[in-house]
């Protein structure tokens with residue numbers, strides 16, 4: 001295997017490679033150099049190819065995609081459910097801020113570790129065993145959390161599900177991509193992202209429903225994930241391994257049988273030959289550590305890795321999880337004062353994320369990954385700017401503090417003159433009465449160190465449901481600009497979900513050659529989880545230094561960087577067979593030397609002037 005990288009590098013290296021992957025969007029040049037134009041959708045392959053491939057889409061592929069995507073559902077459920085569970089847990093288990101932080105972040109941290117080690121497991125044991133392992137881990141984690149007698153056991157349960165999430169997040173997209181026919185691969189892999197947001201939506205409904213059950217509602221919230229996990233485990237006992245992995249491991253007969261089963265018993269000789277030839281060219285793979293070094297030494301795959309990791313990093317740097325997490329506060333700013341009502345309204349936020357992920361599934365094989373990602377980044381950037389402007393207007397019109405009570409604690413809180421400064425200090429909260437949009441009788445007092453739900457002394461220390469009792473605002477200020485913020489939030493989700501929410505997972509499942517696929521996905525999923533931890537851990541500090549509007553302006557700046565990155569580096573992979581995609585990263589935009597599922601026929605994807613490639617489908621030459 002050590003030689004396979006350099007062998008392919010020689011074969012595909014092109015002197016014209018200009019930037020990271022030789023973007024497929026460079027246009028024609030005058031001196032007969034290669035013009036790099038990615039195919040508009042529908043231009044890929046001959047119509048015969050497409051008909052050929054469409055015949056291969058069977059109901060069984062949908063069954064495989066559904067059972068695999070339960071992994072996505074569990075990923076979404078277990079990352080989403082904790083916020084609602086925490087509201088009950090912190091009261092019942094008397095959790096301080098550190099423990100709350102631990103119970104949330106430990107899962108994401110464990111997911112990062114298991115995603116990174118998942119590459120090795122995938123290569124070694126195969127996709128099917130990894131999916132079985134992850135559903136088993138989810139089940140065990142759910143049981144531990146649902147029956148936890150104390151916070152330490154709860155933490156063990158959260159780490160356990162984190163391990164399941166990481167493994168599922170990198171295995172499921174790869175499995176679906178490897179069993180799907182090319183023309184539907186985008187859609188089927190994106191179903192996994194739909195299930196992630198679906199899991200987050202279901203978790204918010206479950207959180208809402210069980211928030212009335214105290215004590216013990218959190219046990220149902222956290223334990224319920226066992227049900228889909230068991231369903232997936234049982235289902236996968238009967239479902240096959242990826243034919244590509246089987247072939248890579250030399251289990252050719254089994255691979256052919258599985259391929260024919262997946263393709264509904266049709267003749268799969270051409271597809272089988274294509275995969276086999278590609279594997280023979282690449283050579284057999286080695287251990288995960290070595291594969292990583294090989295990726296770094298092999299230009300096209302290294303470029304694919306940069307694209308894959310970059311996409312995952314920018315997904316998280318766009319602030320999705322901060323915005324989702326912060327949505328309850330945004331709704332409180334907008335005037336929702338009741339906690340329970342705020343929980344239910346966050347269901348609306350996660351429903352928006354879910355519904356717009358559906359748009360991604362619908363569009364991915366119609367407009368392609370590149371346009372979808374670019375459009376999404378543009379919209380995400382603009383809506384983040386709108387969010388920031390909303391926060392800026394709120395800050396500039398922050399209500400003044402009118403009461404300055406005597407201060408038994410000698411804290412800094414009572415010194416502040418405006419709500420904004422009070423809100424940005426994590427030790428203080430804003431206590432006020434209101435009449436419509438009118439804020440009066442306002443004071444800034446220290447927050448109770450045990451529970452952020454009330455002040456440590458004064459009018460807001462003993463909150464009651466009585467109608468004229470004052471309001472307590474921790475982390476937000478009442479504002480009449482909440483409409484702008486709310487609009488920014490909805491637009492953000494509508495633009496983010498179909499593109500940046502889904503495409504990083506989809507694109508990563510298809511850009512690596514088979515020998516590097518597990519490791520490539522492990523690295524990029526690891527980058528996703530690490531960036532997730534970094535963004536969530538830094539948000540409050542950034543907000544403290546830059547204020548909220550500064551933080552959201554910063555995210556929109558990062559989205560602009562993401563846009564430049566995608567413009568320059570992401571080629572279109574729509575409709576291409578997995579075995580042909582690596583050529584895009586070698587700048588070899590014409591599929592010279594590779595064959596497609598049409599068998600031994602060269603198929604032309606893009607025009608490469610001055611090369612030996614055929615210039616149109618009609619010119620495509622038969623080999624042999």
Ligand SMILES: O[C@H]1[C@H](O)[C@@H](O)[C@H](O)[C@@H](O)[C@H]1O
Pocket residue numbers: 193196197200315320321353497500501502505528532
């Ligand atoms: O693709 C998913 C999805 O967008 C989720 O809503 C988000 O919470 C995850 O971090 C992300 O990886």
